[in-house]
Amino acid sequence: MDKNTSNTQEVEVRKGPWTMEEDLILINYIANHGEGVWNSLARSAGLKRTGKSCRLRWLNYLRPDVRRGNITPEEQLLIMELHARWGNRWSKIARHLPGRTDNEIKNYWRTRIQKQIKQAEPFANQNCTLAHDASTSHACGAKDEVDPYSPAYAMSNPEPFATPLPTESNDCFWSMEDLWFPQLFNGD
DNA sequence: AACCATTGCAACCGCAACATC
């Protein structure tokens, strides 16, 4: 049974998690032809994916220079600083963290930092009438308090943000090193 | 051991900006 074989067989588009085979096809194709117009790339490569999906997969996961997991304390600080400055401009923030993607930073922010902020909120926010969504509100009347988003806060309060860094979280079924094998680039 | 809740992350969706014709 194929996943998305609807009765309209003009365009069957696969969705959901990428398989290793699809990854290899995409990597091979880009290695041989370079990036181009993603829609036609997807078609030419024989992938039953949208160009959008291919682009996302490539940028967030398959690119050789992409770094995943193990966000360092320095990077965390930088993220907090840049987020305090620009808000949710994830792609803008990502440009200042080589090898990191906007998606990863966004996820990291939401799952780690935002959580820490929420935990700290009852203490930092006692004078605030309304606890805004931590991702968007930086404005709190308590001017004397150190902005929990600021690097200064993180420096002086290592605990709240000292999330145990993921331990070797690069354990996928296959690593990028496995995929980026020289021999892959020969075939087409 | 089984069930339920929570967490973390990959991927999708909708929209806006931009490029090309």
Added chain:
DNA sequence: AGATGTTGCGGTTGCAATGGT
């Protein structure tokens, strides 16, 4: 100048993995 296609972005969702009871 307008229509159409493509890209980039931010928000959101789905689901596997993990932890707790």
